[in-house]
Amino acid sequence: MRSADRGPGHPLVGAGGHCTYNPEPLADFVDFFVLGDGEEVVGEITDVVSAWKAAGGDDRTAVLRAAGTVAGVYVPSLYDVAYAGPEVAAVTPRYPSVAERVEKRTIADLAAWPYPKSQLVPLTEVVHDRLNVEVFRGCTRGCRFCQAGMITRPVRERPADQVRQMVADGLRRTGYDEVTLTSLSTADFSGIGDVVADVVGDPANCGQVSVSLPSLRVDAFTVGIATELQNARRTGLTFAPEAGSWRLRQVINKLIREEDLYGAVESAYSQGWRRMKLYFLTGLPTETDEDTLGIARLARHCVEIGRKYHKNPSVTVSVGGFVPKPFTPFQWFGQNTLAELTRKMHLLRDELRRDRGVQFKWHDPKATTVEGIVSRGDRRLGAVIEDVWRHGGTFQEWTEHFDLDLWLDALDRHAMTVEDLVYRHRTEEEVLPWDHLSAGLHKDFLWQDWRDALAEVGLEDCRWTPCYDCGACTGYGIEHVVASAVPPAGGSQGTGQDLARGGEVPVTLSPRPVPAGVG
Template identity: 40%
Template sequence: MKKLALTDDILMKVEKPARYLGNEYNAVYKDPSSVDIRFAMCFPDVYEIGMSYLGIQIIYDMLNQREDVYCERLYSPWMDLDAIMRERHIPLFALESQDPIKDFDFLAMTLQYEMCYTNVLQILDLSQIPLKSADRTTDHPFVIGGGPCAYNPEPLAEFFDIFYIGEGETVYNELMDCYKIWKEKGGSRKEFLIEASKISGLYVPSLYEVTYHEDGRIKSFGPVEPEIPRKIKKQVVSDLSHTYYPSNPVVPFIKVTQDRVVLEIQRGCIRGCRFCQAGNVYRPNRERDLDFLKKYAHDMLISTGHEEISLSSLSSSDYSRLEELTTYLIQEFGVKERVNISLPSLRIDAFSLDVMRQVQDVKKSSLTFAPEAGSQRMRDVINKGLTEDDIFSGAMEAFNGGWNRVKLYFMLGLPGETYEDIEGIAKLSNDIAALYYTIPKDKRPGARVDVVSSTSFFVPKPFTPFQWVPQNTTEQFKDKQHFLSRKMKEQLNRKSMRYNWHDFDLTALEGFLARGDRRVGEVIYRAYKKGCMFDSWSEYFYYDRWLEAMDEAGIDPAFYTGRAREYDEILPWDFIDAGVTKEFLWREYMQSRKEMVTPNCRMQCSGCGCRVYEGGVCFEGTN
């Protein structure tokens, strides 16, 4: 039995001790003295959130297949343990070995959401690693950041040694080999970072400098030495059916957010929604082979004992063999083993009634649709590609298929939005509820329908056609939400409708961080020093402290959220080649202002830039 980093008296004082014990089923254990590289993979949020993330499981499995690397996991200690560790000066540790992270060679963090940024500093602080890259020596781990937020790494540039841009299966092995050579030579920390910067997809912020115009806009951005690449090219796995995937994922001891087997059926998206960062940066669209998915579904269900399998994708309905896969899973595991099949990210216009009926035979649950906007005009602006007929026919299929609970997702604050568009959300919700009552009573799946409409507030993100637009102010968001709430209450079927909305201040902060530059790092640092952590958790979100930090740093948040950008402005993330070109994104922005729809990738290639990627595949196997 391994020695735990925490004593029994500490474990008795924290809310969920199992978060910190390790020893989970399928966890990997190696002799640390037998490997060349100790690698810590971190999700900077609480265990239950991080254990639900497939990306860490993939990298964990991939690196541990190497005999010379030992990859372990860690997550943000919850506030109760955080306080104890600071009081007793206990260094943050890895779950598997319980060894201090400060003794590792690498600490890699996945950046899934802007609200985790202060938790990045918590991880470094508790690990007793200097917060800023410039203060680290060869005695400290190299700190790597990856994930969707790495597509604008600049707000966190001071805190990371390296950013990994793209999909993790591509160049991590090359980086490990580079490290072994450097370690054997005994070079300086900077020498390793220079060598790492030459690996495609790796960005080393300390090797670049930025200057600013008097008005605050970026004047120049580039490498400090000629051997350093000017552009960082996103890394893409071209063949998803012959790459790493965990057949024995780690099984948590406690219930986590996604307590199920996750089967990633494809990456990328053909749809081109103009608000969606993931749909742009994860291009091109690539599908996994059906036999690959069958094999891993079987292996993971057997190795984990989970009773549910979720098909992961940005748009599951667009997977060309969805019906075949679902039929197989239902027959093989649903009927025989009573395993529930979860199908998130389904589009109304592509939803198969046959698939619905197969899924409902195992377990009935609510269905989630995302019209995103209440009017056809706004759906055209954002290139959603849904008509009102698509929405109604999809809803009717759901009701006839046996569902009487529907969740609808919308956004407020979209570019060009009017109050008539907003009222359309209430009317559409009402019309969907009314549609249910057109079904004869004896054929309805329940006495009444439950339509739950939720609105988030639109945040312009890098590498989207809306990266140039101003974000609504908190006051505008509040006014629009109050207006919609009143309109919901005026609807005829209001008793069958519920309305939820997102936090105003949290959205304002997300927008500030999403399009920030290097100067924003000082705000993050000051906010952390004021006690900001777990900002995505409402009970620990203190917006007043963030405002104080902005004021002390001399930063006006409106500069990042409230102004429109021009095409020729240098954006903080312009040095990244994410596949989609700036020209394409601007063209889509102009199309949105004309309320014009761009066909999806299967209908017509729009020349986004992904085709020029070496080994890249756009759609249906066409290079």
């Protein structure tokens, strides 16, 4: 099971994707990790493995050392980790040929990669059982809690004509009658309205193809597009305001005003939608009970708007506990304790108990705690994960099998604590377990953004405004690829807000960030 115990006859185990930006908890089990976009690097890894096989292919350390020289490939066994109490003291390469810091891979232009050409089609019905066409990668709205938005920069749009072609070819090859235009915020795609209209109206599709958009932006423009898409089954729409007050939304840089949300909701109800779902996070930095209860206030107001159009409008409020993620400005933030998260959920539950029309759903704070353990843990967590598994902890993602005590007991047996791993605020000087890896973001940019968050300063979307020098473009000599020179619907966040109440937008970074006082 552990990489160190695998021999010549065993497979090489590799992993990639967003979760592997902190691969350390799995370092004992996985032979190599890939950071960033896989399009180019998968070919390079294949070359390394086939050269190794041609040369006999029995010494695993040889192939892993060779793979470790490929840019974007991180082989944990080639690095030593030193610890200082609960913290990491240093991560050092064991060989001079191995990079001190592994940089993520980024493809400059999606247009050069019109893939997948033949998407796998499962024979049994699965979730997301439809064609997927990625319309752009990256997102620079700058939501500070969002790891995906930080690690996939810059924004690279696919040319609209290529999107049309990939949709047409993909539908023909797979036989699907539904396509999702994927990205982190598809309504931001330049000219999204035209692309959607073309796909829906393409005579080759006989009008039988439906289009779905994930991650809707909160504004009336988006609702308009959604309405165009679903002329028939108009059931529910989901928005993610994430926090209950404008103050807290500035902290997390999700710059949606209440007017934006109400405008979107009004527009949706008036165009025939009946159910709204609102996503929120709780346990965010600087959150007060007033912010938390703001969630209830927003939801109630949405129901009231709905009553103007329907007899029984329904708003589902779905609240998750916030887990700080690596390579985000909140990576230094100490996660709310289990007791605190539970208290906040109960606060909301009690507040909304008598509200007809508002359904309250929440993610189990116990599960959030374990997510916190794995999110920012170091290599020592491998032993804990194995321990949990040896004590029967399989399918921990399934609520009916999840067991927090398994994790707490395992931590205990390995002399680790939830306090250190999850609840502890990190300091500016601390070596983070993923500091030897890079998503292109300067650590001092993230620190400055963390300071800005605490100062309740919002940042505009840099694809249409000056550069904040986060490092993702400049470090790799690449740029945003965006067809439209102007932001959608009037504002850089697409919501027409002015940031006056949030103070000035800083476009320069202080060379030495403010010393740590938080945490």
